Amino acid sequence: MSVDVTRGHVEDTKLVDALSERYLAYAMSTIMSRSLPDVRDGLKPVHRRMIFAMQQLRLDPTAGFKKCARVVGDVIGKYHPHGDASVYEALVRLAQDFAVRYPLVEGQGNFGSVDGDNAAAMRYTEARLTEVAKALLEGINEDSVDFRPTYDGEEHEPVVLPAAFPNLLANGAAGIAVGMATSIPPHNVGEICDAAMLLIRRPATTTAELLDVMPGPDFPTGCTIVEERDAIVRAYETGRGSFRMRARWSVEQGRFGTWQIVVTEIPYQVQKSRLIEQVADLMEQKKLPLLGDIRDESSVDIRLVLEPKSRGIEPEVLMETLFRATPLESRFGLNMNVLGADQVPGVRSLKDVLQAWLDHRHDVLLRRTRHRLEAVDRRLEILDGFLAVYLNLDEVIRIIREEDDARAALMAAFDLSELQVEAVLNMRLRSLRKLEETEIRKEHAALTEERTGLLALLDREGLRWKHITSEIRAIQKKFGSGALGARRSTLAAPPAAIDIAAALPVDREALSVILSQKGWIKAVRGHGIDPESQKFKEGDSLRLIVECQSTDRLCCFATDGRAFTLRAADLPRGRGDGQPLRLTIELSNEEDIITLFPVNSDHRRLLASSAGRGMIVREEDMVAEKRTGKQVLNLKDGESAQICVPAQGDHVLVIGSNKRMLVFPLEQLPEMTRGLGVALQKYKEGHLRDAVVFAQAQGVAWPDPQRVRTMADLKDMMGKRGDVGRPAPAWALRRPRKAD
Incomplete structure (x- = not known):
């Protein structure tokens, strides 16, 4: 009779220790298995498993499509033990050309739109891999990367893909883990290849020199990036920063001196329908006094028409008001926090990321070369056995016909290895032709020459980097040209500041802006206001009174070091309590206002x-x-x-x-x-x-x-x-x- 000694066993543990241990395990799982991409192939586990599963389903670019439900089923059944909805959302994003600069999945059916429309259900849509995904998988069956057991131990999955395509920088990444996040914008693959080849030629290349050939992000939706070069260099050197994106627009002239603005590209990750709603709401609140109307005339391409209130307004002034108040100008944060080859997360510079990818390609080349060398040596051994047989065909036939143990007799008679004997015994009779011997000698000579080249590749590092350069140049030629490879985003210096106050129809009058201790703000006409006459909510009191004009801009400086700007004319008026300042500016409850003053x-x-x-x-x-x-x-x-x-x-x-x-x-x-x-x-x-x-x-x-x-x-x-x-x-x- 067996006794369970663990039943009823209680181990005393402090709650804080138990929580810390479990939360740390959860945090590490989130960081390593869900949210952060690998610096080598630029993929999170769900994307890597999805691409590998589609390759196992033979969904190559030249093959037919299969239902997305079939793909999702294989992914969650074999490799990724999570919900089907999350896996399908990841699949959909990889197929959206407005979300991914170089799509890894080719979709057939409704995969959503830039308006924010959702994709159709997975039972209706179909998918297969693109040529970009095929490049990521190139050489995966040649022992180029390690494999590990899947979650149930029944299958094996790659730890990382060979990644001939520089996916991390080309497609970017975004994710929020526990205590850390990542945000990497997409870039142009042709420029990435130029930067990588420059780094191979000159390992001491600086970030600024890399940016001469790879000047900045290249977003799928185009737009204009307005940022100082010094700020861009600093961001890529530290791995942290941001890029200011502006919509691309032009002026169309109409009859009798009228004109309208046409927006053809909007910032990355801005939903067009949501953008139009926000502009319409601001017009209703009279916060866009220069804009008369907005229309969406988009078909396949984006076309937003903006009409001014009057033709006397300068187009630049109208667009400046929209850039300041709407997502037509947005920022994309740069936080190159990724997992290294040792699976340790860290914020890396542009040079570090490129070097990590190149080192990975070097490791892949070494492993593929050794794998091929083993295959060549095995085949040469077999061919040597065949050649020995062709010199003594009659004796071989006699041994096979007369000897009880033909295997041992052949090994003894011709000094053959077990591999050679096995190949000879499995040889078909029609292979005993004279012509076949000629073909074997030709194959033997070709493989001997190839073996010499493989040994030279393993022996000389310079030759390996030359080979990697040729691979990168091939990727650049294939994906860095044509419609897919052409740069979509334009980089420009920040425009000169435009004073829009003079263009806004605001009557100039004296105002006193009152800010309470609890952060309520309002404006009262006139100067010299008696503080004692002001009433506040129960428990609140006066913090400060600022005298200004209705045309002034007010600056709020907060304890987190940020400055916010308010227009005095936009502040609530009257005898009421005003409104909370935090409804106007994005200030957390932990921070406070230090001072308020007219600019x-x-x-x-x-x-x-x-x-x-x-x-x-x-x-x-x-x-x-x-x-x-x-x-x-x-x-x-x-x-x-x-x-x-x-x-x-x-x-x-x-x-x-x-x-x-x-x-x-x-x-x-x-x-x-x-x-x-x-x-x-x-x-x-x-x-x-x-x-x-x-x-x-x-x-x-x-x-x-x-x-x-x-x-x-x-x-x-x-x-x-x-x-x-x-x-x-x-x-x-x-x-x-x-x-x-």
Whole structure:
């Protein structure tokens, strides 16, 4: 009688340990088996398994189509133990030419549209592989990659595909794992091949030199990429950044001086129907005062017609208002976080990604060469046995007819191996012709020559890289030309800033913008508003009042270092409570507004973080009328933006929480448009408490606005930017500075 010793066994474990262990296992599974692509073939497991399953079903580009339901069934039944809906969605995306730059699946039936329409059910659609997918699989049966058991142990699947096609950069990737994500835009394969061959010729090539031949993304939907080259180089060097995409448009002239704008390409991953809905909603809310109408005249190609309110409006001004308020201008993030050959995730530069693909192709070439060499050696051994037989055919026939153990007798008589004897015994009688002997000698000579070449390939690394270069050139010729290979996206320098305020029909009047402690904002006519007369919701109170004009733009600077722009004319009016500021700008609940001020193109601001780093920024450079704002002050982990004050003067006063003060000339601070800034004051412990800019001649009204401190009061505090400073006088510690 057997006893189950584990029954009733209880092991005490801390809940935090149990949760950590299980969540870590889930996180690693998500990272490695679902969300991040492999740097070598650019595929996630579901895509790799799908392509391999379609190859096993013989769905080659020249074969007939099969139902997608059959493909999905094989994938989830043999390789990918997940739901059929998710697998079919992945299949559909690989077939959409507006979603994938070089489709891996050729679909037949309804596979969705750029309008956002869903694909038909898998029982109605059919699919087969494209030539691009065939290139990814090339050599998979020649021991070029490792295989592993499937989830149930009944089949085997490739760990990675041979990937003769540079799929990761060509088609890009996107995914969200646990604690990390990836976002890689598609690129032009002809340019990728040029960059790869350049890297083979000159391994010390820099990112900037690679970008000379591979200038940036190439999106399936075209559009124009407007980004500074320095920003593009920095993004590809670090593996993180973003690209600004704008719709492609032109002006069509009509009768009697009328005109209309025609949009023929929209940014990548923007749904056309959703875009039209958003524009229509903004027109209804009167937030696009220059636009008269929008029509969709698209057929196969995109054609959106935009009509102005009046023909006196400049087309550039109209489009600028649309770019600022609608997805006609969008950003695509770059985060080249991928799994390496060792299955370790990491953010890689463009050069690292290209080198990883080239190293993979080098490994594939070595494995294929060794596999072919083994096959050639085996065949040569058999041919040597055949030639020995043809010299003594009569003796061979006698042995086979008379000897009891023909195998052993043949091995002894002609010094043959077991492989050779097996081949001789299996030879058909009609192969004993004289002509057949001639063919065998020709094959033997050809294989001997091939063997010499294979040995040279294994022995000389330079020859291998030359062979890889020829393979890349073949891929470039096949996929980098014609309609499929032609570049679709245009790269251009950022356009000059356009002041649209003058074109907007807004009456100029004095306004006072009121912001409450809980983030409610409204505008009241006139200046000199009595703060005591303002009413707020229960538990709320006044934070600040900003006097401006209705034609002004207001800048909100937040603790996450972002700047947001509001139009004073768009703010709610009247005696009500206004509206939450977070409905207008995308600001998380963890962040807060530091200050609010009207933008003046002639003024500058001092921005500083809690770590004591700061810089000078022109107010005009802080303008960003997207809801997501503009990252002006970059921050490190655990830091927050703390100071945004006018930079009108010639000296800076800084004080830290360690009660040390420093005064230094303003000219020691750089003027930047975006960045981490430089050290204002060093802290062994503590953080920046306050900073203010003042003119030496007038002194500083700080911390008490009613009391001005002259340079004589501050002479002991003078120093250089980045110094520790001196102990602050008692008057500097009495009260905090009031909001500007």
